[in-house]
Amino acid sequence: GENVEQHPSTLSVQEGDSAVIKCTYSDSASNYFPWYKQELGKGPQLIIDIRSNVGEKKDQRIAVTLNKTAKHFSLHITETQPEDSAVYFCAASSRNTGFQKLVFGTGTRLLVSP
Amino acid sequence: DTAVSQTPKYLVTQMGNDKSIKCEQNLGHDTMYWYKQDSKKFLKIMFSYNNKELIINETVPNRFSPKSPDKAHLNLHINSLELGDSAVYFCASSHVGQGADGYTFGSGTRLTVV
Secondary structure, eight states, X not given: OOOEEEEOSEEEEETTOOEXXXXXXXXXXXXXXXXXXXXXXXXXXXXXXXXXXXXXXXXTTEEEEEETTTTEEEEEEOSOXXXXXXXXXXXXXXXXXXXXXXXXXXXXXXXXXX | OOSEEEEOSEEEEOTTOOEEEEEEEOSOOSEEEEEEEOTTOOEEEXXXXXXXXXXXXXXXXXXXXXXXXXXXXXXXXXXXXXXXXXXXXXXXXXOOSTTOOOOEEOOOEEEEEO
């Protein structure tokens, strides 16, 4: 089955710096890659996603890139702000499952210091 | 309006008890899920239901029994609770199929077994 690895497990940056979180997946049939942000005491919230027919997608300060050949995808946050501090999860979904089973990475705790 | 709502938010109970967690979504999604998040924040799928039918059962002990009375509701009943069941349980929903979107998560139920 699908296996998703995520690095780093923790990331500390200064406000205004950029942050990059990287994930790799194992199932070459995976075709959907969302990113979630989880704040303390809340459920994960979808912030951006990318499908396998696209190499890059951007939404304001957030961008995601996908390298299907290497089975890598990354989240880039520019001009970080303290409110970006949270746990971020990548995930992958394979069409082989028939239905949408998301396999999550192990999470990255991002801390943005003022 | 809350898109995915689950109750209760907190649940403290003794070992051996039976408890239920309820989930409702008003997004018109056709698929609902239960995920377990352990103390290390790892999110692991437990069950998936599509239009009231069980699609995914990830080798969860049969003490856990999901029930979907209709496609807007997915409840989780747990028998003979054990200490290791302590975790945060998230309900989620999504639309499956061409152009499927990411999950919408509920805010979680923190279960503590003492």
